[in-house]
Amino acid sequence: MSVGTSDPVRTQDPPERRRTLADRTAAVLVGRRRLVMLAWLVIVLAAAPLAVTLNGALSGSGWNAQGSESEKVRAELRRDFAALGAEAAIVVVHVPSQGERDAAVAAVIGQVDGSASVKEVTDPREQPPQAGLVSEDGRTALVPVHLQAGDEAELPEAAGKVSDAVDEAKLPDGASADVTGEWPVWADFNESNEKAMLKAELLSGLPMMVLLVVVFGSIVAAGMPMMLAMVGIAGAYGALHLLTMATPLSVWSMNFSMMIGMALGIDYSLFIVTRYRAERAKGHDAESALATTLATSGKAIVLSGLALAMALGALFLLPVMVFRSMALGMILAVVVVVAAALTLLPAVLAALGERVLRGRAKGTGRSEARWSRWSDGVVRRPTVGLIAGLLLLGGLTAPVVGVDLGMPGARVVDAGYSSRDGYETLTDAFGPGAGAATYVTTPQADAEQVVTTAKNHKGVKDAQVAAEAADSGRTVVRITPTTAIDDDRTSDLVADLRDDLDKDAPQALVGGPAAQNHDMTEALAASAPGIIALVLLMSLLMMLIVFRSVVIALVSVVMNLLTVGAAFGIASIIFQHGVGASLIGIDSQGFINAWAPVFFFAILFGLSMDYQLFLLASIREKYELTGDTRTAVRDGIAATGRPITNAAVIMVIVFVAFGVTGPIPPTELGITLAIAVILDATIVRMLIVPASLALFGKTNWWMPRWLDKALPAFTFRH
Numbered sequence: 001m002s003v004g005t006s007d008p009v010r011t012q013d014p015p016e017r018r019r020t021l022a023d024r025t026a027a028v029l030v031g032r033r034r035l036v037m038l039a040w041l042v043i044v045l046a047a048a049p050l051a052v053t054l055n056g057a058l059s060g061s062g063w064n065a066q067g068s069e070s071e072k073v074r075a076e077l078r079r080d081f082a083a084l085g086a087e088a089a090i091v092v093v094h095v096p097s098q099g100e101r102d103a104a105v106a107a108v109i110g111q112v113d114g115s116a117s118v119k120e121v122t123d124p125r126e127q128p129p130q131a132g133l134v135s136e137d138g139r140t141a142l143v144p145v146h147l148q149a150g151d152e153a154e155l156p157e158a159a160g161k162v163s164d165a166v167d168e169a170k171l172p173d174g175a176s177a178d179v180t181g182e183w184p185v186w187a188d189f190n191e192s193n194e195k196a197m198l199k200a201e202l203l204s205g206l207p208m209m210v211l212l213v214v215v216f217g218s219i220v221a222a223g224m225p226m227m228l229a230m231v232g233i234a235g236a237y238g239a240l241h242l243l244t245m246a247t248p249l250s251v252w253s254m255n256f257s258m259m260i261g262m263a264l265g266i267d268y269s270l271f272i273v274t275r276y277r278a279e280r281a282k283g284h285d286a287e288s289a290l291a292t293t294l295a296t297s298g299k300a301i302v303l304s305g306l307a308l309a310m311a312l313g314a315l316f317l318l319p320v321m322v323f324r325s326m327a328l329g330m331i332l333a334v335v336v337v338v339a340a341a342l343t344l345l346p347a348v349l350a351a352l353g354e355r356v357l358r359g360r361a362k363g364t365g366r367s368e369a370r371w372s373r374w375s376d377g378v379v380r381r382p383t384v385g386l387i388a389g390l391l392l393l394g395g396l397t398a399p400v401v402g403v404d405l406g407m408p409g410a411r412v413v414d415a416g417y418s419s420r421d422g423y424e425t426l427t428d429a430f431g432p433g434a435g436a437a438t439y440v441t442t443p444q445a446d447a448e449q450v451v452t453t454a455k456n457h458k459g460v461k462d463a464q465v466a467a468e469a470a471d472s473g474r475t476v477v478r479i480t481p482t483t484a485i486d487d488d489r490t491s492d493l494v495a496d497l498r499d500d501l502d503k504d505a506p507q508a509l510v511g512g513p514a515a516q517n518h519d520m521t522e523a524l525a526a527s528a529p530g531i532i533a534l535v536l537l538m539s540l541l542m543m544l545i546v547f548r549s550v551v552i553a554l555v556s557v558v559m560n561l562l563t564v565g566a567a568f569g570i571a572s573i574i575f576q577h578g579v580g581a582s583l584i585g586i587d588s589q590g591f592i593n594a595w596a597p598v599f600f601f602a603i604l605f606g607l608s609m610d611y612q613l614f615l616l617a618s619i620r621e622k623y624e625l626t627g628d629t630r631t632a633v634r635d636g637i638a639a640t641g642r643p644i645t646n647a648a649v650i651m652v653i654v655f656v657a658f659g660v661t662g663p664i665p666p667t668e669l670g671i672t673l674a675i676a677v678i679l680d681a682t683i684v685r686m687l688i689v690p691a692s693l694a695l696f697g698k699t700n701w702w703m704p705r706w707l708d709k710a711l712p713a714f715t716f717r718h
Contacts, residue, residue: 026291054240062321077439081467087183091177093141093177110169119147121145124141137429142426153248160190166178180419188417188418220355228265228266228341235332236336239336240257252665253330257329263650264308265340272297275297287350297614303617306542307542311535311605318531327602375633386695393679396570397562397568403576407485411664432483435484438481442505443508444474446508451464452504454479457500464477528601532598536605544711546620549702556616564605567673571672618637623636
């Protein structure tokens with residue numbers, strides 16, 4: 001009878017069992033282990049120099065929706081109105097008294113002008129008052145610095161050089177000069193990003209190593225997960241660097257690639273090493289133990305990696321380079337870690353021989369007994385367990401209803417960095433809208449109408465023609481709002497302006513930083529339904545193929561949705577409402593980043609499949625041997641309880657370390673991922689899974705015969 005029908009499949013291996021792919025792979029990995037390790041050593045050595053220099057090859061740009069109106073405006077401003085300096089770095093000079101202003105400005109210009117990274121400097125002393133470069137109290141002046149760069153990817157680096165030059169300026173006592181603007185923000189973000197990753201490695205490294213030694217009772221065995229994580233990160237970084245030669249990639253890809261690579265490297269190696277040691281403890285030799293390990297834990301790792309890669313692949317539907325870069329970085333990390341887990345790790349285990357088997361194993365039996373007793377208790381009262389689990393997850397999901405979404409501005413960088421401090425000084429002196437200028441490109445004949453239309457809006461502080469007409473016959477109107485760039489009202493103003501200008505000046509285009517944020521939010525909202533539907537469909541199909549069960553596939557997808565919702569609900573309490581935000585060293589923005597729902601959904605859903613696959617794979621394996629659902633649940637949870645718990649603890653350490661050391665966006669992701677792992681490894685695994693399996697009984701394994709025949713065969717038997 002085929003696997004997946006309502007009746008169980010019970011098999012006993014014949015004396016002369018046919019050699020499987022796992023058998024043949026194990027034989028190669030054991031027999032040619034030195035060659036396998038040498039091949040991986042060559043890969044890592046080749047990737048190392050590329051990995052070390054990756055940060056300099058990545059771009060701080062890419063935060064714009066491709067094909068959007070704001071992107072068209074940016075291209076037009078660069079082509080026809082470069083002198084306007086819409087993307088200039090702004091040196092904000094602040095002095096204690098008005099009389100010292102000119103000396104401070106002169107010192108800044110003298111230090112900056114003539115630099116290789118500077119195309120032109122605008123002197124506020126030579127500009128008329130209506131240029132708006134001097135504050136009303138006369139104590140703050142703006143020095144626009146037009147950046148010199150070969151392409152957009154070099155703009156953050158050029159802005160960083162300007163900041164370094166300004167730091168060397170000899171200012172009057174009490175005066176300050178900070179560089180802010182779009183590209184200085186990304187220059188500072190890149191720097192803080194690099195520091196944060198180093199801190200995360202240091203913060204997570206020692207606790208992880210200590211825990212791994214405790215888990216395995218052996219330094220040799222504990223080193224396996226760390227080795228796999230480092231190989232995964234090096235390989236992913238090297239591949240990313242190579243890809244930057246063909247296409248620009250965002251600096252954000254580094255954080256997420258390292259985070260996922262480290263977490264999955266340790267996670268997967270725990271399952272491989274644990275299963276291998278268990279098989280060796282039964283008296284099997286290295287080759288036989290590896291064959292069984294690859295046929296069970298190895299298959300689960302392939303499925304877990306595939307599930308995460310598919311979920312992340314759906315993010316390529318987003319028309320934003322930053323998100324595609326982040327997804328690509330994580331997919332590369334997944335691919336390298338899975339490949340190394342199935343080839344390098346078994347080869348190293350075989351090479352180490354008996355040394356990897358040393359350590360404490362006596363706690364395993366007690367752990368399995370505890371998990372067995374727990375699951376027995378849940379399956380005896382499945383309705384209570386299921387209702388309790390669903391109520392917990394449902395209650396934690398409730399805050400999602402009140403989520404406010406927004407796009408960050410300069411506050412994405414911590415206080416103390418030049419771009420953040422300059423932004424605060426700028427908005428204090430010129431008003432909150434000074435950092436959110438909107439640029440409207442329009443035919444010269446319509447320019448005054450655009451100004452009139454803009455001034456009729458309540459949220460507009462000023463509007464004026466800002467450039468001479470270009471050869472195209474078009475000019476630029478600069479509009480200064482009364483609200484900050486990360487304020488919802490600024491985004492609403494962009495939408496309202498476009499609606500009115502469609503009638504008053506149909507050929508006018510609205511762009512600028514606030515419009516870029518608005519367009520990206522709209523692009524995210526438009527792409528979200530398709531991405532979510534694709535992830536759900538792919539996950540459902542995978543579960544059907546793997547577990548040959550309509551019920552398990554549907555329940556798994558629903559459980560993962562609840563886990564994602566609950567994790568996001570808790571995240572909204574922390575990051576939107578600020579509850580506990582000070583404990584992780586951040587200031588609440590008052591909203592969740594607009595890209596979080598769809599981006600986090602894909603990552604969280606993929607990761608939620610991780611433990612679900614390992615647990616259900618173990619249960620399915622036991623069911624195929626016994627044909628009894630309750631026994632399979634008890635034995636499956638008992639067998640995976642300890643390794644899943646250990647893996648979850650280490651994964652939480654990794655995510656929290658990245659969460660508490662980085663800027664707000666990586667912090668949001670790191671903390672949210674940690675919450676999701678905790679929920680998945682506790683409420684879902686301890687309550688909902690055993691309770692739902694017990695309630696459905698044999699129905700769990702029901703599969704229509706036509707569908708069973710249509711899907712490719714899959715089994716966890718060895």
